Amino acid sequence: MMRIKALSCLLALSACANVPLQAKHDLLGIARSDLIACAGVPDNRETVPDGEVLQWRQDQQVQGPFTLKGPMSLELDLSGHGTCHFVARLRRGRVAQVEYTGPSGTLLGPYSACRPLVLACERFVRR
Numbered sequence: 001m002m003r004i005k006a007l008s009c010l011l012a013l014s015a016c017a018n019v020p021l022q023a024k025h026d027l028l029g030i031a032r033s034d035l036i037a038c039a040g041v042p043d044n045r046e047t048v049p050d051g052e053v054l055q056w057r058q059d060q061q062v063q064g065p066f067t068l069k070g071p072m073s074l075e076l077d078l079s080g081h082g083t084c085h086f087v088a089r090l091r092r093g094r095v096a097q098v099e100y101t102g103p104s105g106t107l108l109g110p111y112s113a114c115r116p117l118v119l120a121c122e123r124f125v126r127r
Helices: 002-026 032-039 112-126
Strands: 044-048 051-058 067-069 075-077 084-091 094-101
Touching: 002 094, 002 112, 032 051, 032 084, 032 094, 032 112, 051 112, 084 112
Parallel strands: none
Antiparallel strands: 044 051, 051 084, 067 075, 084 094
């Protein structure tokens, strides 16, 4: 029974990293207006010859709720620490590419800090 609970917790935690990876595919093709409606106003915008690039920044350290502290400054952290920049390339007003820069590696994966930036858009496209 204890193994089932542990496995359930690990699966739930891994979902934090899967949302950004899934969004790299799910957000392709959505309209610029829908992207801004779900992700918010971008922090940076650059016009390029074949469209534009929008960037959202999560520069504050993202920290999840799962930290175990022990004696002698021993600390085990399974939460998503790190920063993330969500970058969307648009062509003809639609998302053509999604990338992430700045994420730091954690036990939950390299993109777990990006989850807050794309969660609302991922939910939007799944409706």
